[in-house]
Amino acid sequence: MSTAAPITESVLAHQSLAHGLLGIALLDVERAHRGTGAWQAVHGTLSETGPLFDGDDANLYLGAPAMSFVLHLASDGTNRYAGALHTLDGIVAAHTRRRLAAAHRRIDAGRRATFAEYDVFRGLTGIGALLLRRQPQGPELKGVLEYLVRLTEPVMGPAGLPLPGWWVGHSPAGNKAATPSGHANAGMAHGITGPLALLALAMRAGVIVDGHEDAMRRICRWLDQIRQSDFRGIRWPRWISDRGPAPAMPAAPSWCYGTPGLARAQQLAATVLGDDDRKRMAERALLHCLTDPQQLDRVTGRGLCHGFGGLLRTVQRLASDAETPAVFTDRLDFIRSRFLTAEPPEEDGFLQGKAGAILAFQDAEASGQPGAVPHGQWDACLLLT
Secondary structure (H helix, E strand, O other), rough: OOOOOOOOOOHHHHHHHOHHHHHHHHHHHHHHHOOOOHHHHHHHHHOOOOOEEEOOOOOOOEEHHHHHHHHHHHHOOOOHHHHHHHHHHHHHHHHHHHHHHOOOOOOOOOOOOOOHHOOOOHHHHHHHHHHHHHHHHHHHHHHHHHHHHHOOOOEEOOOOOOOOOOOEEEOOOOOOOOOOOOOOEOOOOOOOOHHHHHHHHHOOOOOOOOOOHHHHHHHHHHHHHEEEEEEEEEEEOOOEEOEEOOOOOOOOOOOOOOOOHHHHHHHHHHHHHHHHHHHHHHHHHHHHHOOOOOHHHHOOOOOOOOHHHHHHHHHHHHHHOOOOOHHHHOOOOHHHHHHOOOOOOOOOOOOHHHHHHHHHHHHHHHOOOOOOOOOOOOOHHOOOO
């Protein structure tokens, strides 16, 4: 069922949740659940994936773990795909143990972290999100949470000063010259708010490890230290390097790096920690973002990662836990109208393509009704729920 052979173009095309067939299958699954699509379409898409990749680079968004996530959503508490899921649970558990052993060896050796070790897309945070759905009481999830606790502990920098434990030795994705001495990333996709969201969601589900709360508070204190406020509201820089913070404005209000993702992660953390002040701050930060035309004008597409699709879904999820949900749901009509005038995606995939955009839009159509809850759990891979 699985293979550790090298990643090929075929694997990327067929087994990528972000850009390939598995992401498109998420839309097929949601349509089948709603009765607007057929399960035959789901079966047809999944049958094209081939032997599942399970090398060291497999992750929530690629290969066996990605297939497990899709099949879990398809099963939805039934026996559908039960045999395949049982097999995949064992594969993912073994994969997690290998990844955890490598991560702890890296920490023991005093080397810097990488995005691929810990983040949502390629790292153990994404694997943890899957385990929270599939094997919440298993030792592997607790192992991931214990690793994240350790990741938040300060490390010694070259100048003898402490650095955040998630300080990576490389530059941000797509900007290799930005931080030649490495950086500590704040974003949801590649930064520490992804682990913060997972730690909060696990605590909300009753899965708690030693140091769990302390780790969340360390992350929150760091976010407080880098937080910036002015007449445009509250925001956070994308990263901190030895040159100081990255420019925090102007910034697009995106899930991956912007205020919406950071606000949702902190709202989740504040809810389980009983931190009412932080919860109000996070919700206020998102509200300022939604009422600032200059920020909204920087969103140019419909996708989940950078576009209005991700903004729609994040606002829905934050509203469902907000002190005053109507403050946010009242903005959804406006965001939907901006979605429709934005540039449609060119690719078919989930993260930046048509499948993700359609999922976000169709789930937002009735969300402005009082007491409405977002449909589906597909955004669990974004750590929004």
